[in-house]
Amino acid sequence: MSGRDQTGTGAPLLEVRDLVVHHGQLRALSGISLAVYPGEVYALIGANGAGKSTLLRTIAGLHRPTSGTISYDGRDVTGLRPEKRAGAGIVMVPEGRRLFPTLSLEDNLKVGASYARPGPWTIDRVLELFPWMKERRRQRASQMSGGEQQSVAIGRALVANPRLLLLDELSLGLAPVIVQRIYATLPQVLESGITVLLVEQDVSQALRAATHLQCLLEGHTTLQGTPAEVTREQVEAAYFGVTDGNGVSPASHGGTTPLSPPNGIDA
Ligand code: ATP
Numbered sequence: 638m639s640g641r642d643q644t645g646t647g648a649p650l651l652e653v654r655d656l657v658v659h660h661g662q663l664r665a666l667s668g669i670s671l672a673v674y675p676g677e678v679y680a681l682i683g684a685n686g687a688g689k690s691t692l693l694r695t696i697a698g699l700h701r702p703t704s705g706t707i708s709y710d711g712r713d714v715t716g717l718r719p720e721k722r723a724g725a726g727i728v729m730v731p732e733g734r735r736l737f738p739t740l741s742l743e744d745n746l747k748v749g750a751s752y753a754r755p756g757p758w759t760i761d762r763v764l765e766l767f768p769w770m771k772e773r774r775r776q777r778a779s780q781m782s783g784g785e786q787q788s789v790a791i792g793r794a795l796v797a798n799p800r801l802l803l804l805d806e807l808s809l810g811l812a813p814v815i816v817q818r819i820y821a822t823l824p825q826v827l828e829s830g831i832t833v834l835l836v837e838q839d840v841s842q843a844l845r846a847a848t849h850l851q852c853l854l855e856g857h858t859t860l861q862g863t864p865a866e867v868t869r870e871q872v873e874a875a876y877f878g879v880t881d882g883n884g885v886s887p888a889s890h891g892g893t894t895p896l897s898p899p900n901g902i903d904a
Pocket residue numbers: 660661663665683684685686687688689690691692838
């Protein structure tokens with residue numbers, strides 16, 4: 638269940654304020670703010686190059702922001718090294734999975750367990766979550782399908798016992814049926830007390846899974862709200878940066894328009 642504060646009393650698990658990030662001369666994020674509450678599935682959507690991965694990686698500590706702050710569990714972690722953030726429970730499943738291809742499935746899971754915090758997730762519990770893994774634990778990661786590798790990458794992150802799980806483009810390159818199977822495991826992840834911040838290019842998928850979402854366009858927030866608040870037209874405008882034919886720019890959207898379900902906008 639979402640812990641989003643409706644009353645003004647709850648505290649976010651993650652709070653990002655006015656984040657600006659550059660890659661060299663390129664300004665990839667221009668003042669992004671967000672708050673993720675315990676128990677939420679917060680989705681970042683947007684087209685290629687919008688800045689979604691940059692935002693997730695900056696939260697994980699892999700990019701240093703030019704300005705702005707990142708608070709986690711009430712503590713400013715903006716300057717904290719990535720491994721310290723992982724130790725505090727911010728764990729990422731990176732785009733492209735980044736498994737060790739020559740290691741077995743089980744050894745890839747052990748990599749995650751090697752820097753684990755105490756918590757409910759063990760290798761055995763991951764094997765319960767993805768039962769097909771039991772028979773395949775000695776198989777090399779490189780011999781697995783994309784969907785299987787994605788599941789191993791999720792399992793590796795889970796055995797580290799995150800409090801905040803960052804998922805970057807889970808569905809990239811996978812068939813819809815496989816994506817649905819992977820997303821079907823999310824309720825069990827949430828039930829174990831993990832909060833999820835994910836990047837998803839497939840808007841329909843994001844809206845099905847998310848309790849809250851934010852759309853980025855060229856490094857700006859163009860829309861945010863709950864899936865129940867959004868319209869297809871608002872999402873399209875936010876995603877592509879156009880409204881009533883006038884070519885609305887990302888900056889002119891300002892960032893806090895509420896939205897409602899778009900029923901299938903695919904990137
Ligand atoms: P995608 O879905 O294509 O990954 P995205 O929304 O995740 O898109 P980012 O990958 O964050 O977007 O990229 C935002 C901008 O920053 C893009 O213009 C991209 O080319 C640029 N960029 C990202 N990473 C780097 C990097 N390491 N060095 C230079 N430029 C980068």
